[in-house]
Amino acid sequence: MENETYLEHIFVNFTQRKITIVDDEGYDEVIQYRFDDEGAEGFHETITSFKKNVPDELITYSAP
Numbered sequence: 001m002e003n004e005t006y007l008e009h010i011f012v013n014f015t016q017r018k019i020t021i022v023d024d025e026g027y028d029e030v031i032q033y034r035f036d037d038e039g040a041e042g043f044h045e046t047i048t049s050f051k052k053n054v055p056d057e058l059i060t061y062s063a064p
Contacts (some may be wrong), residue, residue: 003004005023005024005025006023007021007022007023007024007025007038007058008022008024008026008058009021009022009058009060010022010050010054010058010060011039011048011059011060011062012050012058012059012060012062013062013063014061014062015054016032017033017034017035017039017043018030018031018032018033019031019033019043019046021027026047028041030045031046033046045063
């Protein structure tokens with residue numbers, strides 16, 4: 001039997017174009033997008049995918 005890891009929460013920071021994904025074991029992965037056209041497009045596509053596929057209560061948006 002495999003150990004499965006589950007999504008615990010996603011933190012989206014708009015001003016830094018940074019996404020932090022936290023799993024149920026407490027590990028996190030940080031994705032930092034560049035401040036250019038390609039980074040903006042990737043960031044937008046990722047956020048759009050989250051909105052379609054992840055329950056709202058698992059996502060925190062911030063713009064500090």
